[in-house]
Amino acid sequence: MSEPVSPDAIGGPHEPHTASVGGRLNWLRAGVLGANDGIVSTASLVVGVAGATSDRGALVTAGIAGLFAGALSMAVGEYVSVCTQRDGERALLAKERRELAEDPEGELRELAELYEHKGLTPGVAGQVARELTDRDALAAHAEVELHLDPDALTSPLQASAASFVAFTVGALLPLLAIALPPAGIRVGVTFVTVLLGLALTGSLSAKLGGAPRRPAVVRVMVGGALAMAITYGIGAIVGSTGLT
Numbered sequence: 092m093s094e095p096v097s098p099d100a101i102g103g104p105h106e107p108h109t110a111s112v113g114g115r116l117n118w119l120r121a122g123v124l125g126a127n128d129g130i131v132s133t134a135s136l137v138v139g140v141a142g143a144t145s146d147r148g149a150l151v152t153a154g155i156a157g158l159f160a161g162a163l164s165m166a167v168g169e170y171v172s173v174c175t176q177r178d179g180e181r182a183l184l185a186k187e188r189r190e191l192a193e194d195p196e197g198e199l200r201e202l203a204e205l206y207e208h209k210g211l212t213p214g215v216a217g218q219v220a221r222e223l224t225d226r227d228a229l230a231a232h233a234e235v236e237l238h239l240d241p242d243a244l245t246s247p248l249q250a251s252a253a254s255f256v257a258f259t260v261g262a263l264l265p266l267l268a269i270a271l272p273p274a275g276i277r278v279g280v281t282f283v284t285v286l287l288g289l290a291l292t293g294s295l296s297a298k299l300g301g302a303p304r305r306p307a308v309v310r311v312m313v314g315g316a317l318a319m320a321i322t323y324g325i326g327a328i329v330g331s332t333g334l335t
Contacts, residue, residue, distance in 0.1 A: 120299045122257040125165060127292040129261025131315050133157050134285040135322040137269040138278060142326025145274045154266040162258040170251035177244050184241055187232050198232065199224055205235045264288045282319060289315045 136157040140150055191198050199220055206216035223231035233239045268284040269277050289311045297307035 120296060122253060123292050123295045123299065125254050125257030126261030127289065127296070127311065128165065129158070129161060129258035130264055130285055130288050130292065131318055132161050133262035134265035134268075134281060134315065135318040137265055138281055138319045139322030139326040141269060141278050141281075142323040142328075143330030147270065147274070150277075151266070151270050154262075154269060158259060158262040158266060161262060162255045165258045166251040166255040169254040170247045173245050173247040173250040177247060180237075180239055180244055183237050184229070184233060184239065187237070188229060191228050191232065195224075195228070198228070202231060202235065261288070261292070278323065282316070285315055285319065286312050 133154060137150055137154045140153040144150075202224065203213070203217045203220035206219050207213055209216075211219065220231070230241055233241050265281055265285050265288075268281040271277075272280045290308050293308040293311035294304050296311075297304040
């Protein structure tokens, strides 16, 4: 007699099936993209300033200001976005609670029909709907109808903090690259350092998304190089006019 198979074993040990794993991957992917934004925006800023002046104090001041401005902007934007999303999710869950309280039998039939649409026979769909309703009616409807977990809504504060940290970590790379080397090589060092950092974030984002690495790395490196080249040219033009 064969032993029962654990749900965790279905698909193999390297094939996650839980919502929590998917959520962690999404958070990690968002962190990598946030770090990428920090690298590109701060690098473009400090390289642009370097095109206008070689003064280390001006470069560091611009880099620090850009780091905090970008990180705070990312954090506030993420907080507002997630708050809006969670308000909508809470409204949908409240509506579902009202419908369950006002017409439980109708909601049970609706849940069974949803499982029928997923391919279950009417008898099995009805049994599944009844058992899930007895266990947690709101969770059952939220999962199938709304694709939500009432106990795992995204926290705006956590999302905001994650965006702030990710952007800051990424922004530190070009800031240190422009501030530490001697004046004659700091722009070149920053270009190389930033491109290597972008290659890493592009590779990670592709791996997390299951996409080919080479196109992702090339795109992000070309984009970063263009951004730095353009801002350096603008800085050089401004510097040559004597406005700085």
